[in-house]
Amino acid sequence: MVETSASLLHRLKLGDDEVDWENFYHLYADIIFRYARKLGLDEAGAQDVLQETMVALIGVLKKFEYDPRRGKFRSFLFTIVRRSTFRSINRNKRRAEISVDAHYGQSDKPLLELLASPEDDSISTQDEMRWRQSQLEHCLNNVRQDPSVNAETIDVFIAYAVEEKPVAEVAEHFGIKENAVYQIKNRMIKRLSKEMEILFPDESEAEES
Amino acid sequence: MMDEEEISETVVSMNTAQTGKHIGLAFLERLRLVNDLMQQDPGQGQGPRILFKITDQVQYQPLNDRLTIGRAQNSSLRIDDTKLSREHLEIARDNDAYIIRDLNSKNGITVNKESIGEKVLNPGDMITAGRTTFVYVED
Numbered sequence: 001m002v003e004t005s006a007s008l009l010h011r012l013k014l015g016d017d018e019v020d021w022e023n024f025y026h027l028y029a030d031i032i033f034r035y036a037r038k039l040g041l042d043e044a045g046a047q048d049v050l051q052e053t054m055v056a057l058i059g060v061l062k063k064f065e066y067d068p069r070r071g072k073f074r075s076f077l078f079t080i081v082r083r084s085t086f087r088s089i090n091r092n093k094r095r096a097e098i099s100v101d102a103h104y105g106q107s108d109k110p111l112l113e114l115l116a117s118p119e120d121d122s123i124s125t126q127d128e129m130r131w132r133q134s135q136l137e138h139c140l141n142n143v144r145q146d147p148s149v150n151a152e153t154i155d156v157f158i159a160y161a162v163e164e165k166p167v168a169e170v171a172e173h174f175g176i177k178e179n180a181v182y183q184i185k186n187r188m189i190k191r192l193s194k195e196m197e198i199l200f201p202d203e204s205e206a207e208e209s
Numbered sequence: 210m211m212d213e214e215e216i217s218e219t220v221v222s223m224n225t226a227q228t229g230k231h232i233g234l235a236f237l238e239r240l241r242l243v244n245d246l247m248q249q250d251p252g253q254g255q256g257p258r259i260l261f262k263i264t265d266q267v268q269y270q271p272l273n274d275r276l277t278i279g280r281a282q283n284s285s286l287r288i289d290d291t292k293l294s295r296e297h298l299e300i301a302r303d304n305d306a307y308i309i310r311d312l313n314s315k316n317g318i319t320v321n322k323e324s325i326g327e328k329v330l331n332p333g334d335m336i337t338a339g340r341t342t343f344v345y346v347e348d
Contacts, residue, residue, distance in 0.1 A: 022237065025237060037224070048331050051239075051240075051331060051333040051334075052332050052333065054240055054243075055240075055243055055247075055332040055333035055346065056332070058240075058247050059346075059348070090305065091306045091331065129219065132219050133223045136216065136220055137224055140225065141227055144227070158225050162221060162225055163222075164222075189213050189216050190213065192216055193216055
């Protein structure tokens with residue numbers, strides 16, 4: 001079972017136990033990698049960002065005291081991820097060793113300009129969205145691995161809620177009633193919400209206080 | 210925490226591909242080595258540097274404009290390793306980055322287990338030359 005971030009962080013402070021480090025890695029590596037990919041980096045570039053972020057975390061976590069009253073753990077982590085991303089892209093761009101989309105999404109601005117300055121700790125809505133979506137993608141992968149969840153349930157959810165296909169089309173394709181499609185979406189949203197609470201409980205605690 | 214309505218909006222167009230190969234064992238093993246060396250890093254706060262172990266003792270070498278590693282007496286970092294060439298490799302500054310180059314060594318160098326001639330170093334990169342392994346770190 002993957003440990004939750006707040007308790008894991010607390011235990012990490014107690015020593016350099018390898019198992020703790022691996023749990024931390026398993027919880028966040030996929031999310032950081034996905035976030036970097038959303039910025040337009042290719043797999044190699046995203047792996048550089050993941051590596052740089054993890055190395056920065058190893059250094060910072062030794063001195064870090066987690067206090068939810070001083071801000072969310074996610075904000076702390078996200079700041080490190082954004083700074084590492086900025087540095088990694090900056091370092092490699094001259095050598096053209098990473099492939100970055102010249103423009104990200106529909107924006108006319110180059111990727112580096114889209115990332116807020118690493119000194120500016122305010123998180124843009126678009127960046128926030130990328131991070132949240134990366135977390136949800138990770139949660140969906142976890143749900144997918146739960147043997148009690150039918151694979152077709154996941155497929156229906158993806159077709160209707162993620163790909164936004166018309167309900168009638170989804171119902172016909174899977175041979176189910178339209179009402180069943182709505183029910184599957186609702187159940188999956190509840191399950192993802194639960195998964196987020198389990199994996200990232202410190203975020204809800206901080207926001208509630 | 211996101212409420213269900215926010216989740217419903219956020220899942221639209223998300224990437225539903227499963228975990229990629231980046232969560233591979235080799236990558237995790239490399240992070241273990243980095244973690245191990247950083248926990249014993251005697252050069253903490255010294256800026257860009259390479260960490261390595263000689264007889265189980267973690268050592269560090271700060272990086273300035275140019276560092277050469279080899280068996281030759283005049284190498285900036287001389288290591289007594291018969292698998293190293295006299296002048297095996299250099300690590301040179303290029304603006305904000307450090308570039309590693311193989312100086313036509315006999316046995317070559319690898320970065321993260323891939324043979325390379327030249328590469329921009331990223332924090333956590335694992336360099337192997339001869340029997341010695343180095344890890345590049347910053348602060």
